Amino acid sequence: MSHSTTPHVDELTQSYKYKAWNDVCVYYTEDLNGGGAYIADDYLDLFNCFTDRRRFKRMFEWCCGPAFIGYSMLAANICASLCLADFYGPAIEAAQYTADKNNIGDRVTVYKGDGLLALPESERFDLVVGNPPHFVERNMLEYRENFEPRIYVDDKWRLHRDFFSGIREHLERDGLIVLVENTRGSHIDTFKPMIQSCGLMISGWQWSRRFNVAPALWYLFIMRDDSKVQLQIRGNNFELTAI
Template sequence: MTPYRHVTVGDIRVSYTPELDGGGAEFGQAFVPFVRAHLGPVDRLLEWCAGPGFIGFSLLSAGLCTRLDLADVNADTGPLVRDTVRANGLHGRAVGHISDCFAQIPRELRWDLVVGNPPHVNSEDAETDYRRRHPRLIWQDSDWAVHRRFYRQVPGRLRPGGNVVLQENHRFSSPEDFKGLVEDAGLEHVGVFDCGPGLEDYYFVWSRLPAGARS
């Protein structure tokens, strides 16, 4: 077993292994100022495609959610998340789920905000350093199939007025790739936003459940 490494986000020490680090401890930290400026604190938050949970744990540490769920299809992330929860005394505040999109997450769970740093690359032919460092599961989403499934399912998992913010990469996608998926799902496309200085490759796609819509 690969020995765990650790990085501190806010005041939470997150356990991880290099092959499961998809950038959440680096460019993913742009979520904290974005959520603070545009959305403010929420009760329940889900990090989708969470890996070790760098983004979700940083938002929890910053006081931007009260309860945190983390979901990833890769079963190897489960022990990492449990180790972080145990080591930081987060039982009752944070829980991990191994799930293919929402399929294995309890049906009754609903969130005020869903965030994620999903696979950024549509084609396996793309020139990317991800290929050399990470399993394909982390970086490849052929024909945006994972995104399509996510956007079809997420409206039914949002609380009234719930928001979705995903982080994408200009090198491998255009905002137009996702706008249609958002609108086809019945979500309101709020807009596309830069991730901040030094992160010009990355952007946020923000959508929300329209007022009056039922989840």
């Protein structure tokens, strides 16, 4: 299933760092790390709260970068196969390098392109995750000094709007979207009109387990408006149940 977007691994000369989850090493450079190396562990904490410990068939990581979140969840057996997409060439090269180096190309598909336009119409997911840019403007001093704007700025929320308008056709009827956001950049009402206008619905939200002190991270749960299951949130535990 691997869709090659980069030269053969042996031709890559860039020196990568790596972080390992179980038997999967995720390769990256510091300029590609927009927090995903740490947020991935937070995602794992979140999904460990699903009471049925379900395994999703195919997961998509939007704005994947080196795909810390996607690969860590694949390594944790949360999903059976993984799809990745990002517009930034070096990030996609790193993501493909990880698939090749770990010999998991049969379970991973990597696409390069602008948002969902990178995906063929045939791609369908029952789980979508993402750590997109969290801010609509550039005047965040601590981010401006440490990150390139492509990592933290979503001008006029264009990336989010395009994502919400296009993801439904790739989401299985009972699929789940889980995005991580930042309280300094947004709250649930920021995205609610965008979501509801695209045949989607908000099914809940939760604070981050590890990054819950201001400025805190939070998780937004989204489903199709015709879904036949609903997300039940009971304290720190979750369950997808039939309606």
